Amino acid sequence: MTKKFTDSGIEIKELYDSKDQLKPEASAPGSFPFTRGVQPDMYRGRLWTMRQYAGFSTAEESNKRYHYLLSQGVSGLSVAFDLPTQIGYDSDHALSEGEVGKVGVAIDSIEDMQTLFNGIKLEEVSTSMTINATGFILLSFYVALAKQQGADLKKISGTIQNDILKEYAARGTYIYPPKPSMRIITDIFEWCGNEVPKWNTISISGYHIREAGSTAVQEIAFTLSNGKAYVKAAIAKGLDINVFGKRLSFFFNAHNNLFEEVAKFRAARKMWAQIMKDLGATDPKAMMLRFHTQTGGSTLTAQQPLNNISRVTIQTLSAVLGGTQSLHTNGYDEALSLPTEEAARIALRTQQIVAFESGAPDTVDPLAGSYFVEALTQEVENAAWQLIEKIDAMGGSVSAIEEGFIQDEIARSAYEYQKQIETGEKIIVGVNKFQVQQEDPIPVFKIDDSIRTIQTNKLQQLKTNRNPAKVDQCLQYLNDKATSGENIMPAVVEAVENKCTLGEIADTLREVFGEYK
Template identity: 60%
Template sequence: MEEGGGGLATEKEIWEKRHFRGGKNAERQETFRTDSDLSIARVYTPSDLEGMDYAEDLGFPGEYPYTRGIRPNMYRGRFWTMRQYAGFGTAEETNSRFKYLLAQGQTGLSVAFDLVTQIGYDSDDPLAEGEVGKVGVAIDSLADMEVLFAGIPLDKVSTSMTINAPAAVLLAMYVAVAEKRGIGPEKLVGTIQNDILKEYMARGTYIFPPAPSMRLITDVFQYCAQNLPNWNTISISGYHIREAGATAVQEVAFTLADGIAYVQAAIDSGLKVDDFAPRLSFFFGAHADFFEEIAKFRAARRIWAKIMRERFGAVDAKSLMLRFHTQTAGSTLTAQQPEVNTVRVAFQALSAILGGTQSLHTNAWDEALALPTESSALLALRTQQVIAHELGVADSVDPLAGSYLLEKLTNDLEEEVWRKLDKIDELGGAVRAIELGFQQKEIQASAYRYQMEIEQGKKVVVGVNKFAGEETPPQGLWRTDPQVETDQKEKLALLKKGRSAAVVKAHLEQLQRAAAGEENLMPYLMAAVRDYVTLGEICGVLREVFGSYEKDSFVRG
């Protein structure tokens, strides 16, 4: 790729003059750009890759800088984990959906929790009114967690939990469920999202201020390094940043900046980088700009490898590998002509696979309107299975490598990401930049630009601003039964009635003292959940000690 200098560039100029001078071969628009506003040339040649060194910039799969993938044989060894995100209503209902998907060939679980659980309240809290079980499963205590995973072999299935502010508590419950079945923590494989920084900038399901939130995260890092060697202690999420309106460049830059902050916080807490970094994982979205998305995944791997080796001095090869889960883009799904979403999802999933993802969730076609039905969830899973078994795209590692377009996009995207990372460093790091509103303002500006392009017809969304027409509203959409909230409250009341009030009080007092000090909180959380202290009770005590975060101000509980 070092070849092809000035001579080829000159030949390209001659070719363009021959075919495009004087208005010949008119094109659809004056310029072509990606969703991140990167320029797309008419054609690419080796001259666009001058100075690129194969060994330094690409290398072989499974070797630094991991541009071409983190495994030498990638999907030739085994396919990515097909991990469909699911959760609604009660633990019983979600357990049934899990078993259905596993029976249909899903290879990993991914738990969606309701908003009440995500922000650390119990289902009987007045603030929970009307929200219990609506966008995920309601989990108040270990009793619910036991039902959620009933009949599922936790030592044979990997589980991902999309939970952030109270992630340490839900992890404690999961470990306690396994313990009760005689399954040691060393046999558990899975991930907790546990990524609070993106909540402040893009999503909003935070509880505590940044400092104590970071403490909880590093407590999990330390506890898992000692007790759960196969557990991914964090899934640093760009997905929600992208869903809020960020570009591909911003998604990678802000996610990796958060990763830098977590690594530094763990090191500052006394951990050695190679003791925890191999269990860091990431989470990205797969959007519609096909080649930019593939380039995004490749660039992210290369950048992270450089950060870990050059900035943090990591030596373990696993510390340098950016392992990531991907979800197709919920924000691109349309309520108009919703069946077309199946096509969008298929191509987005393909970009994630060609980009080297380790696991994948494909959205159901009806998710712009409701939670997926059993049949729409099955079709989403079948989409992955068709790509895996019928297309042949998994038979060669990084099959698009060497494409002049793809390599140039990977280089351009990497360059733009480094610029944003440098800017965040100048501002004092990811946490300080969030406090200053830097990432939030950038995301808002990108989201506004994207929406204006749709409204002005500059960006086509099929069925929305072009090729629209009369349509019959889809039938049979999933709806939450209002009885779910009543049933969950009744179960919680019975649980509380059957516990020892003195034992619960003792656990909460011990947790309060530990939170006010500097001890690792995980052992206290483990002890509390084993005796069925609830999520809301635990988070209530932590709110008293840590305070609550409300956008730009701290409010003491």
């Protein structure tokens, strides 16, 4: 008989019964260890936040898309930034050529941030920003804009990704070496705790680890290990785990193996609760794993792209049945280009159909008690703990990344997966089976290279209209704070309010911290 396995290599039995239900989860939803969900009533009380990840071209163009998405029923915004913004270069920098506005929106200054959120009251919307190395600068732009709008900073809500460890391991948009990067992150934890208490200061991301080729088990093992490293760094700085622990959030991927994905989400909650308890948390809210999910970009195919609508639907169901707090669904055309407006709308409608027509949100943890799901949850958990123990033995995530262990594990899994596709052991519909000879062309979304000229002109105008002496003073003040070891966030906020650019702020810290190669 042919054996069946999940993508993590967990063997699937032909039949599950009561003997396989290892130890049913005794705790109720909303209580430790939160396997069954972080709220007692889950979606009966409030649906997950429906986000659409969007950002391209200029702030003006992205602002139009945000207004469109809000008119179509999104309940939270999610901002994609272009590559220069992510790695701390202004649009007029030589290294920015060919990349401005391509994979996200170009944000060089407070003025771009004003344009990006024109007509949107920041006090009334939750905003997630996928930004890491320069997360502290984008958060400062956002806070400065909220102050200009007269918002109560105690009511501002949202998330910056701010997860640098996975950049070294899987994604590559880092600037500074690990130690100063960890210091910036703990500065953000401390500052937000006092100034913007509802802001999620980090979204510890398994998404990009999975996109780089990891399995579901590796995704949660490496993500939770990174989370542990951030918590230990914050404790070492003297921060209270029961305070900053409540503002940690996670970001996971949803792939096509419906039951393994549900098991992954349930296991991750249980494991994080135990990790936080072991690290000294006593407040249940500081032990809760709250997470955003994005459907799997790497699962989407350029061949027969309309099939991706079905893939995204399965992935949406896995996130909802697994208890996500927030969800972004990918456009069917994203293997070809940034999503068109039509693709973004269909992706949002997929969430709305699951929310209002499927019945999936009507009861808490609907797959609990399934012999298969309970056994799989336990197996995913066991396999993930084994990996975490290996990382702990190396001295934690930072050491494991420096030794190349995590990168090697991801590369090995990616290779194995690709090999299975090439041999036909794993079937991808429309790619290695059920192909068609000729496909109808799909309209793609193109970004014009002239955006760099537009952004460069804006920067020239900004620099003409600001006070050069004040800019120099602000950047020197930031340099002093970075050198002395004091919290840099007040200095960054002051710098952006005085029209210092993203590149100028990033370069000031390059002088102090150096660059990671």
